[in-house]
Amino acid sequence: MKIKVIVTPKKGVLDPQGKAIQQTLNSMNFIDVNEVRQGKYFEIETDIKNEKDAKKNVEEICKKLLANLVIEDYEII
Amino acid sequence: MKIKVIVTPKKGVLDPQGKAIQQTLNSMNFIDVNEVRQGKYFEIETDIKNEKDAKKNVEEICKKLLANLVIEDYEII
Numbered sequence: 001m002k003i004k005v006i007v008t009p010k011k012g013v014l015d016p017q018g019k020a021i022q023q024t025l026n027s028m029n030f031i032d033v034n035e036v037r038q039g040k041y042f043e044i045e046t047d048i049k050n051e052k053d054a055k056k057n058v059e060e061i062c063k064k065l066l067a068n069l070v071i072e073d074y075e076i077i
Numbered sequence: 078m079k080i081k082v083i084v085t086p087k088k089g090v091l092d093p094q095g096k097a098i099q100q101t102l103n104s105m106n107f108i109d110v111n112e113v114r115q116g117k118y119f120e121i122e123t124d125i126k127n128e129k130d131a132k133k134n135v136e137e138i139c140k141k142l143l144a145n146l147v148i149e150d151y152e153i154i
Binding site for chain 1: 083084085095098101102105107109110111112113114115116117118119120121122123124125134137138141142143
């Protein structure tokens, strides 16, 4: 089954890439945009059939590899 | 209001970064993982109050800046 994960910078952590996108958008006349935060998105295809087990496995994957928990949060969606 | 966007490589487009993550996971004993696809995630904070208008605006932003429609799909969530 396929499990989807979003990894985002924690609140308060600077996101220079998002800031650069926001400034670019403002200069492209998208003047209503006042903040952009960029994160990462992963689709993980696993052989585990049970949804609960698969999500538990993906949670471990997030903690060990995909997210840096000092500066990032993850969300399994 | 805040609009969330996911940008993913189109089906059939090679995703070497996702492949590298999958191989790393397998070598870390997550042997059930058989595919990983990596995409980008954006949170766009806009002054537009009306949800329909805001999403329309973000759709334009995706087409013009965030996604390369030749090789990527976007989804407003």
